Amino acid sequence: MSAVVFVGPTLASQSVGEILQAEILPPVRQGDVYRVARETPRAIGIIDGFFEGVPSVWHKEILWAMEQGIPVFGSASMGALRAAELADFGMIGVGRIFEDYHAGVLQDDDEVAVLHSPAELGFQPLSEPMVSIRATVARALEAGMISPGLAEAILHAGKALQYRERDWPRVLSMLAQDHDLTVFSDWLPEGKVDAKRDDACEMLRRMATYLESGAEAQEAPTRVERTLAWQGLIRRIDSETAGNRSAAQDLLDELRLDPARFVELRERAMLGVLAQEDAARRGLRADRDTLVAQMDRHRSQVGLAQRRDVLHWLDANDLDEAGYEDFLSGAALSDEIRSLRVDRLEPHMLSALRWADEYSGLKARAEAKKTALQVAENREFSGQDRLRLLIWYFEDHLGQPVPDDLDLHAQSLGLADREEFCTLVAREFLYSQGGGDAAEAPDA
Known part of the structure; x- marks a missing residue:
């Protein structure tokens, strides 16, 4: 494992791949850093993470990863928050947002929080982070698009909104009628700043430089205290992993009782592994439109008409929404690699027919059809x-x-x-x- 990046609404997977070759995982939650650190990646990058609904990533699991000699980078969102809190322990913070949190200029979590779509729709951002509103106002003020008074009014309006409701139309609608917003509104579509994206890209470039040179300075790692809470977390995750492996082995044992089917699926799995490796070498990533098309195709094929049908299928197949996105992404990349290799598949398909002793029968049928x-x-x-x-x-x-x-x-x-x-x-x-x-x- 070369590197791992936790990312969601801040940056699309395809954009990550254009800068850094890494395994891309959904926004980080409690236990995720510990899980990947056990696989000893060369580096871990945290951009996005969950703020509510599920437990947030623990500081101790990041410290534990660094104790294992794995550099952990943070930027833009949850990564900037954790990096500001753990910079003195060796976590590598990158970008203006991290610097502002570390210096105490920013303190509230809601500055980087956004509402986003579910995993199957690619974690698309549905609101505007306050840090981007601040960066946009600063740029507009510098460019002479707004007055200092209007700048202050915009920031006040943005901060007054709950992060889920924070977007430019709502912010502008809250401003007093005496403000002249025409110039600013016309400038906004091209002039606005995506502060989180800018910082995330900077972190990925920093990680790429580190992976190429290994020159990133590291503090002496701090040993994690093995508290009861920490021991409880690792026991839960380790037992969860062992349980998943045991359940998977039980399922495969059932499959082994049908030898022909087992061999068929093993060959298909091997081709999937090769396709994934080829996609990684080419820097291919499934974008949102591709994932949505793949999801529509799968739902139609399996008969998942309603969202509740999808949720039931996920539960029956031991997948969560993030796992479903990985499942769809894998299928999409396999399709892409197959289309790129189509001119090289025919000889291998003919060989497969010969191996199955079906070549001569199909040849005879094709010739008979042509004559008829x-x-x-x-x-x-x-x-x-x-x-x-x-x-x-x-x-x-x-x-x-x-x-x-x-x-x-x-x-x-x-x-x-x-x-x-x-x-x-x-x-x-x-x-x-x-x-x-x-x-x-x-x-x-």
């Missing part, structure tokens, strides 16, 4: 006939519904679009009906 369809090769079907053919193929032949996105289905089979796929289905129908011109499209 010579007369009907240019047969055309109307749009209505094509629909009937698709219903015949999917519902009657495969016993499944027609996919909502035929182009996506075609591409998953290595075809260019739905036209190529419909031609494939039409040829199969004609062949199954005897291959002649007299074959009629099936009834819907």
